[in-house]
Amino acid sequence: MIEADELFKLYRMGDSIVRALDGVSLHVQAGEFVSITGASGSGKSTLMHILGCLDRPTRGAYRLRGQLLNNMGDSQLASVRNKHIGFVFQTFNLIQRTLAVDNVAVPLVYGRMSETRRAAMAALDKVGLAHRAKHRPNELSGGERQRVAIARAIVNNPSLILADEPTGNLDTRTGEQIMEIFRSLNATGTTIILVTHEMDVAVQARRIVRMRDGKIVTDEMLDEARRAALLSETVSVG
Amino acid sequence: MFFLRICLMAGRSLQANLMRSILACLGVIIGVAAVVSAMAILEGSSRDMISRIETLGADQVFVLNGTSEREGGRAVAQMSLTPEDSEALANLSSVITAVPESARAAQIKYFEKNQSIQLLATNENYTIVNDYKSIRGRVLTSNDVIGGRKYCVLGYKVAEKLFGDTPAVGMRVRIEGMGFDVIGVMEKKGFLGTRDVDTQVIIPVTTGLERLFGTKYVQMIAVQAIDSSDLDGTMQEVKRCLRREHNIRAGKGDDFQIITREQVTSNVKDMISLFAIVLYSIAGISLVVGGIGIMNIMLVSVTERTKEIGVRMAVGARRLDILVQFVIEAGVISVLGGALGVLLGYAFTDLLENVTQILKTYMTTRGISWALGMAIATGLLSGIYPAYRASALDPVEALRYE
Known part of the structure; x- marks a missing residue:
């Protein structure tokens, strides 16, 4: 699914060069559930932007579904995002004063699909919000807004979902519900990459990638024992 | 189909910011009303004057006093x-x-x-x-x-x-x-x-x-x-x-001149077209001001909706899609503004005719279509730059914008 090799992302900041990504290689199989975690400034967001085709690496090769993306133009990347990738953001990023169902339908419109309403309703139904379809974002709770955002992310049946701190603005219980939705999406075969700095969220994935200073420091599969160990590690540090 | 949906989306975002949309329309409304009124007044007075001239007999010629060129080129009447x-x-x-x-x-x-x-x-x-x-x-x-x-x-x-x-x-x-x-x-x-x-x-x-x-x-x-x-x-x-x-x-x-009714008519028409240039220039300026109003509001809108643009790009909007969407928003503003402007211009000329009792006005479909066409052209032209700004945003930067 994802083959990223030796990715570099360099920024010039005044006289110095910032290495946001410093030789990152990451391979993800279809159907995996991966957490990328690390402190702010570790490069996890930059990595997510590149994996999500919102940004290009300065150096390195990135293949999504076997397709090399380095040399693609803006509109080709837009089309890849539209068809194969679903984004979920920390601040939900719904379009204000627009009905939930219309928010969900936005990717379909840009994908030149017909029957957008029906598909949008089906996606809302999958996150259990069909009954709130005619509400505007400001009439929905935080958890509901994030579920609408997830419905928007899955409406095109993407093979990859990228979630950037999806529970960051939610209370623990609502966050749990959102994670439950991700798990069930993953169970039906969708690849999920979750970017978070919260260890208790990160350990819910089946694989955890830890980053620091633009590099991957650990990349491991999780079992129950390792989960417990990672959690206690964070608690003792925190 | 896609175009229709984009139009719907544009309509929705205008509706979502109703007050701002109305303000953006206002300039166009006033501009179009000015153009429509100017056309109606011109057409009305020219028809009125020509119909008065037609009361002169077609079998008459009119002898007027001559003019002579003095030094300096100024024509003076030569009574004879x-x-x-x-x-x-x-x-x-x-x-x-x-x-x-x-x-x-x-x-x-x-x-x-x-x-x-x-x-x-x-x-x-x-x-x-x-x-x-x-x-x-x-x-x-x-x-x-x-x-x-x-x-x-x-x-x-x-x-x-x-x-x-x-x-x-x-x-x-x-x-x-x-x-x-x-x-x-x-x-x-x-x-x-x-x-x-x-x-x-x-x-x-x-x-x-x-x-x-x-x-x-x-x-x-x-x-x-x-x-x-x-x-x-x-x-x-x-x-x-x-x-x-x-x-x-x-x-x-x-030391005299002889003219016919046809010549009087064509003289009056010449005078009216001179008058028309002045009137249309003023009306045109107000339309340009209306266009600047649209551009201003659209630029504000683009800045304010930076994050939304980032989201749209993230879910697959191409740069061209964003461009088209914002140009259409400007287009919708100008079409609505144009339509309301025609109504306002109509009401204004009606009022003018009733209050002054002298001024004759006349609305032509040609005049109305001209005013509407100019309004739409103004709207689209002034929408292009803000729309370009929106489409040129970097998706990562736009998503980060607070």
Whole structure:
């Protein structure tokens, strides 16, 4: 699914060069559930932007579904995002004063699909919000807004979902519900990459990638024992 | 299909920021209303003036005083026409009759009642040529003119205002301090040429000229031709006659000019198109201001919706999609503004016509489509730059924008 090799992302900041990504290689199989975690400034967001085709690496090769993306133009990347990738953001990023169902339908419109309403309703139904379809974002709770955002992310049946701190603005219980939705999406075969700095969220994935200073420091599969160990590690540090 | 959906989305975001959309529309509304009103006023007054000119006989030629070039190139009037010229012209073979006319603004007084009028000094043929009849008393006769009598014939409104229901004929009035006997009251007629003859008072040209106009020259001689299909022949004969009367030697220019109704019409049209340039420039400027208003609001909107643009890009909007979407938003503003502007312009011209009672307005579909077309073009043009700014955003930066 994802083959990223030796990715570099360099920024010039005044006289110095910032290495946001410093030789990152990451391979993800279809159907995996991966957490990328690390402190702010570790490069996890930059990595997510590149994996999500919102940004290009300065150096390195990135293949999504076997397709090399380095040399693609803006509109080709837009089309890849539209068809194969679903984004979920920390601040939900719904379009204000627009009905939930219309928010969900936005990717379909840009994908030149017909029957957008029906598909949008089906996606809302999958996150259990069909009954709130005619509400505007400001009439929905935080958890509901994030579920609408997830419905928007899955409406095109993407093979990859990228979630950037999806529970960051939610209370623990609502966050749990959102994670439950991700798990069930993953169970039906969708690849999920979750970017978070919260260890208790990160350990819910089946694989955890830890980053620091633009590099991957650990990349491991999780079992129950390792989960417990990672959690206690964070608690003792925190 | 995609285009329709994009239009729907544009409509939704305009609706979501209703107040701002209305403000953006306002400039276009006012601009279009200005253009529409300008067109309606122009069309109305030009139709009005031309229809007045059409009341002049098609079988007439009009002799006016000449102009001569002084040094410095400024044209000055060269008074040359006399009532005697009129007599001479009336005797020409291709001419039925000739009417000298001099008009000025004047005051008429009947006891303590005072009235502003148009004073016309002419001869007995004026009423005949124009098929203009009296309803009380009589019109001027050749005896009145030859005798230089102090008689006057009142226009319909003049008589109404000065005398009301009491009889006017036989009464004595004062015009510019000179006593005249009223011998008749004319029928209600409206415009003859460029004058409202209902507010006019007619006196013999022999009585009026020297004392009331301070000159022995008349302003115009209207000549009625026998054959309206050969006005050119009549004009030639008139020209030869007047050159002889004025003792103009061969090689010297005329000290008069001869025009037909068609020439008067085309002169008026020239004047109107000059007026049109001025009026349209002003209306056009207000439309440009409207366009700047749209651009301003669209730029604010793009900045404010940076994050939304980032989200749209993240879910697959191409740069072109974003561009088209914002241009359409500007387009919708201008179409709505244009439509409301037409309505406002319509209401405004209607009001103008009713309040002034003089100004005539006329709406044409051609004028309305022009105004609408210009509004839409303005909207799209002023939408392009903000839309380009939106489409050129970097998706990562846009998503990060707070």
